Amino acid sequence: MTTYDTYKPSGIDWIGDIPEHWKVKRLKYCISINDETLSETTDEDFEINYVEIGDVNYLTGISNFTTYSFKEAPSRARRIVKDGDVIVSTVRTYLKAISTVKKPIENLIVSTGFAVLRRKSIESGFLGYFTLSPFFINETISNSVGVSYPAINSSYIGEFLIALPDKNEQTVIATYLDRKTAEIDHIIANKQKLIALYEEEKQTIINQAVTRGVDKTVKLKPSGVEWLGDIPEQWEVMKLKWISKVRYGLGQPPKEKSDGLPIIRATNVFRGRIDTNNLVFVDPDDVPYDRDPILKENDIIVVRSGAYTADSTIIPKEFEGSVTGYDMVVRCDSKVNPVFISKCLLSNYVLKMQLLAHTLRAAQPHLNREELNETIILFPPFVEQQTIVAHIETECSRLDTLIEKFKKQIELFQEYRTTLISEVVTGKVKVY
Numbered sequence: 001m002t003t004y005d006t007y008k009p010s011g012i013d014w015i016g017d018i019p020e021h022w023k024v025k026r027l028k029y030c031i032s033i034n035d036e037t038l039s040e041t042t043d044e045d046f047e048i049n050y051v052e053i054g055d056v057n058y059l060t061g062i063s064n065f066t067t068y069s070f071k072e073a074p075s076r077a078r079r080i081v082k083d084g085d086v087i088v089s090t091v092r093t094y095l096k097a098i099s100t101v102k103k104p105i106e107n108l109i110v111s112t113g114f115a116v117l118r119r120k121s122i123e124s125g126f127l128g129y130f131t132l133s134p135f136f137i138n139e140t141i142s143n144s145v146g147v148s149y150p151a152i153n154s155s156y157i158g159e160f161l162i163a164l165p166d167k168n169e170q171t172v173i174a175t176y177l178d179r180k181t182a183e184i185d186h187i188i189a190n191k192q193k194l195i196a197l198y199e200e201e202k203q204t205i206i207n208q209a210v211t212r213g214v215d216k217t218v219k220l221k222p223s224g225v226e227w228l229g230d231i232p233e234q235w236e237v238m239k240l241k242w243i244s245k246v247r248y249g250l251g252q253p254p255k256e257k258s259d260g261l262p263i264i265r266a267t268n269v270f271r272g273r274i275d276t277n278n279l280v281f282v283d284p285d286d287v288p289y290d291r292d293p294i295l296k297e298n299d300i301i302v303v304r305s306g307a308y309t310a311d312s313t314i315i316p317k318e319f320e321g322s323v324t325g326y327d328m329v330v331r332c333d334s335k336v337n338p339v340f341i342s343k344c345l346l347s348n349y350v351l352k353m354q355l356l357a358h359t360l361r362a363a364q365p366h367l368n369r370e371e372l373n374e375t376i377i378l379f380p381p382f383v384e385q386q387t388i389v390a391h392i393e394t395e396c397s398r399l400d401t402l403i404e405k406f407k408k409q410i411e412l413f414q415e416y417r418t419t420l421i422s423e424v425v426t427g428k429v430k431v432y
Contacts, residue, residue: 001429010163014135018163019427028158030122033115036080044071048109051081053089056097056114058132059185059414065105076112084124086117088131088140088157092150095137100128115154123167125174126425130162133422163426173424176431184417191406191413198399203348205395210340210347211378214391225376228349235380241373244332244341248304248369249324250293254286261287264295265325266303269313272346282323295322298338300330300345302355302372309365310355314342328372337385343392344377 004019011024018024038048048068055064068077081087081101089097091113101108110116119127130136139160144150164170212218213232220230223237231237240246253263260281268275287293295301297320302312304327312330315322330345332338344350354375359365380388423429 001431004427004430007427010161012135012161012163014138015163015426019165019430022163022165022427024161024163026158027117027160027162029120030162030164031120031127031158032118033154033158034079035116035118036082038070038078038080038109042070044069046070046107048073048077048107049105050074050077051087051108051110053091053097053111053113056087056089056099058096058098059188061099062101065108073109074111077109078112079110079114079116081108081110081116082118084119086124086128086131087114088117089113090115090140090151090154090157092141092144092152095140098128098131100124113151115157117157121167122162122164123170123174125178126164126170129174129177129421130425132418133425134418135422135426136160165427169432172432177421177424180420181417184413184420188410188413191410195403195406198403202396202399205399206343206346206392207348209388209392210344211349213380213384214387223378227353228376228378231378232380234384235378238377238379239373240330240341240375240377243336243377243379244330246302246369246372247292247329247331249301249327249329250288250291251326253280253325254282254288254323257281257283257286260284261321261323262319263323263325264301264315264319264327266306266308266311266327269301269303269308269311269327271311272313272342274313274316274319287323293323295324295329296320296331298332299324300332300338300342302328302330302345302367304328304368305364305366307365309359309367310351312342312345314339328367328369330372335382337382337389339389339393340385341377343389345375350375350377 006020007017008020010016010018010022046069048070049065050068050073051062051065056062079087081104083101083103085101087097087099087101087110089095097114117127117131140152140157143156144152165173211231213235219233221233223229223231225237228237253265258281260283263280263282264274265280267278295315297315297317299315300312301315301324303309330341332341345355355367355372358367358371424431
């Protein structure tokens, strides 16, 4: 790629110099914002295909929609979307919810949490890539207001400045970026497939170890539970309540405080790990200590309801002293290896065949203490529990190293994708 022959100051701090022949305009002169909205008098039986903020990602576009009649649809299902529109989340937390809509399904409606940008004197593809540039994202962040869910007023997006070549050059740029981002996305997708395969291999290792142990020559005996089949001869069939205590977490979270205690919520639990991306801290003075809310090392959090129901994680030493959220806490007896139990809770015979089976009985996924207490655990002698844990951690650690390597490669390709888009749509490089 080369640069343009001559440049001039854009007058925009974030962009700097632009090609001599490009022009700077306010976005509102190139687009309309939220042109069409469903009327409150819309026929109750009118069928819409509704897209929520969580259904959109800048890499994959619109990944999901829900069909409703207008009467049944959420009150935020109002923005009408047409071919070539660019939808942008106005909520700062969901800034990755950006997509150019191409050949949409009939009656596509998005949440009022989106701004729908419709081209007037700008090429749709160029507009879409501009909204993915760090300049646009940073402007959105700096102009967002609010505490819990900072957001930008849709109309203010129209005040953003944009540097524009003529429409023919916009088309050339958009076509080039379509091709290059598709190549990058293909590489990323292949690496994500490899990660998924390694995750499956980890699951296989766990399933095998917690149902048969490490010794493949061990003698088996009937478990006495038809759907479990045979188990190693020295193992027992236990219920979780016989080897641990299960308690509920807090019904009402304490007040938030930036320098307070971390609270472990369902959104922090992910397949045996604690996700700290959205970790919240709470005021120690507002914690109801009589509810035994303080977590100890090797306590196990089991998600109680919602999209993450039945997922679980063990508390590592670094999070000892944290506060439990709404979910359930399993504290193992002293003669039980808690890491072994945590692996059992993530295995297919417990997670899929027991815990998730309970959640299918209700419209909203939910798991209660009685159901968790009755969970069947295949229970080897203590020394064998330790051997199994060591085997799982050794084998999974090897795979985790590979997974982390591919995750870092994906991050680098995503950074390159962002940089490429930014440099091309601001005229730093010439692509024809």
